[in-house]
Amino acid sequence: MAQLNDIIQWCNQTLKSDEFKDYAPNGLQIEGKTEVKKILCAVTASQDAIEATIAQHADLLLVHHGFFWKGEAYPITGMRGKRIKSLIKHDISLVGYHLPLDSHPTLGNNAAIADILELKNIEALDPSERNPIGNIGYLTEAMSPEAFKTLLTERLGFHAIHLPANKTSIQKIGFCTGGAQDYISKAFEQGCDAYISGEVSERTFYEAKELNVHYYACGHHATERYGVQRLAKAISEQFNIEYSYFELNNPI
Known part of the structure; x- marks a missing residue:
């Protein structure tokens, strides 16, 4: 008690x-x-x-x-x-x-995603934030966009939606759980190959294509449980x- x-x-x-x-x-x-x-x-x-x-x-x-x-x-x-x-x-x-539970470096939703996907060398998606809401991580070995979609679907238990870019290889990944699809611009600024969030908007299709950052929507609920x-x-x-x-x- x-x-x-x-x-x-x-x-x-x-x-x-x-x-x-x-x-x-x-x-x-x-x-x-x-x-x-x-x-x-x-x-x-x-x-x-x-x-x-x-x-x-x-x-x-x-x-x-x-x-x-x-x-x-x-x-x-x-x-x-x-x-x-x-x-x-x-x-x-x-x-x-809400945001404190996205951000926490060990208890948070983003920390859990990094662990589940076995991402390494975790950084802030936006270095100017005192308590970063999003993060960047690296795959141990680069993967094709299709193989990475399969990995996300298996690990997160959600059929990931993939909005493709031109890059044929993925290793540096930005991620922020929930409804953070608009942070794809931050992933572009940090030179990410791909960006993961929970939800997707109509505009995200064009942003992924024109920013040349693969986007994966993995479920608002599924990324924040x-x-x-x-x-x-x-x-x-x-x-x-x-x-x-x-x-x-x-x-x-």
């Missing part, structure tokens, strides 16, 4: 959450029980994830995509109202970390409490 405030303080310090300008609040978003015996983690605070938290008698739902995003309507009604009502009714805390698991495991080890992961396979 651990104190909720101790968990939040440790996470905030570990992830350096106060150093990020984000699109939603990081840390405690809805306050539940003061004592935490079990954590359930999920990519997104969906109703399914909330119902799983209730069913597993967890006290805290840890997510990458929480609530209260910039530009959202203020009234707590409809779908979001139902979600929040469910959490409050069962005295469950909602804790979310690792950070919350790494963070939950770290919390579990730090505070000696139980955790589990809820997977709802989102095809986007």
Whole structure:
């Protein structure tokens, strides 16, 4: 058993959450029980994830995509109202970390991608960032664009979408999980052969072709299901409490 405030303080310090300008609040978003015996983690605070938290008698739902995003309507009604009502009714805390959980050099989504793909010599995608949101890594041996697509599909469990460039060989790779397709321009500036993110836009097809950087869309959910698991495991080890992961396979 651990104190909720101790968990939040440790996470905030570990992830350096106060150093990020984000699109939603990081840390405690809805306050539940003061004592935490079990954590359930999920990519997104969906109703399914909330119902799983209730069913597993967890006290805290840890997510990458929480609530209260910039530009959202203020009234707590409809779908979001139902979600929040469910959490409050069962005295469950909602804790979310967005950009800090992308960026962290060992617990983050990007760090996990680097490990899964066995990329070496990790660098910042944008050297001017204090806490880089994206990264660059290198394959041990160069691969063809087709072979690299196969590797991504196998390792990430998502049928990667490949927008081709003219390069016949890939070794230097830029990557940023989630909806960061527009960072392909940063990958071009850093001389990358390929760039990986989660989503893709119509404009990305032309950018990949004209910037001569192979683009691979590997799923927003599929590229971001690792950070919350790494963070939950770290919390579990730090505070000696139980955790589990809820997977709802989102095809986007």
